[in-house]
Amino acid sequence: MTQQPKVLIFDSGVGGLSVYKEIAACLPQLDYYYLFDNAAYPYGELERQTLLERVNKLVSAMVEKHQIDLVVIACNTASTIVLPSLRELLTIPVVGVVPAIKPASVLASKAVGLIATPATVKREYTHELIRNFSQNKTVEMLGSTRLVDIAEEKLRGQAVSLEEMAQLLAPLANKIDVAVLGCTHFPLIKEEIQTVLGSQVMLVDSGEAIARRVKDLLALNESNETSGGREIYSSAPPWQEDALNQSLTELGFSPVRHFHLEI
Known part of the structure; x- marks a missing residue:
């Protein structure tokens, strides 16, 4: 069985799970990694340079650690700021979201x-x-x-x-x-x-449009294959972690793991 592409979905909180749901509905066979930077939530209150540095460091570290094939920045605030620098840093496709x-x-x-x-x-x-x-x-x-x-x-x-x-x-x-x-x-x-x-x-x-973009970039067809892996990471211990993990289980994810990185 050929190895499926690995997709990283990134946001400051759990909002990007709405984008994950659209992509996974279209391409359930992929391995999905979700990282949320709750240590700096909400992103709208961060200085531009701080946001740039955080996203670049966190995303590039996750890409390297898990050999990611495509990144989705599932956050409007981050997308409008970090896409150019992230695309320069990485050699894989980076998809952003913009208001529809x-x-x-x-x-x-x-x-x-x-x-x-x-x-x-x-x-x-x-x-x-x-x-x-x-x-x-x-x-x-x-x-x-x-x-x-x-x-x-x-x-x-x-x-x-x-x-x-x-x-x-x-x-x-x-x-x-x-x-x-x-x-x-x-x-x-x-x-x-x-x-x-x-x-x-x-x-x-923008969810459906993002899913179509991911499918086109990875040159994949929709599939009825069994679901791939689902792992989720946070930059700080999430609040009400038990309640959150309950919802994440329903979405097919393992419990939240901590992704520590000195920023």
Whole structure:
């Protein structure tokens, strides 16, 4: 049996698991490694240079240790900053995520809502995407760190308050017909966002596009083969580790292991 490619998925938290789910649904036979830099979570509050150094060191160390074949930076904040330097450092493909402004603008008849982190909303890269692909549509932007925390809490079995969600999403109420989930954490709370915004609002994220990109870069076909390995690492002991491991088991991962690296 030929050895399957190894894919590393990287994020500051567990949000990138939404991207993992899309890729693994398409290519279950691959060996997946997931690394989250929770020691520096949330990334939106880090200085640019600090973020660059952390991601470059952590990712390149994991690539070397596990002989990774492809890296997915499953974090909008990190993708907009580290992709050029990481691609210079590594000899393997590096895939990033960007808010799905382009497809959303094609689908919207009224206006687009961008739900993201405050850092993504402020970043020039995001404004450039809007200028390039959404000239004829209004884009309402909403930056929220609390929504990221809610997704982290949900994965640890905590109930999501729809009342709190409604307050957080109130600035978009009745203004948009397509919403971009501009943070990889947000597909984890997609049902709740849909309930609050209403069925008339279409939700768009980058997960499927990333899965297609990975499949093309590795030149693989979809497969019914048995699942490959699933390992997950964190840069610091995760909070509510037992509850998190319970959810990770359901996704096919072994319990979280600590990946220590002096940064």
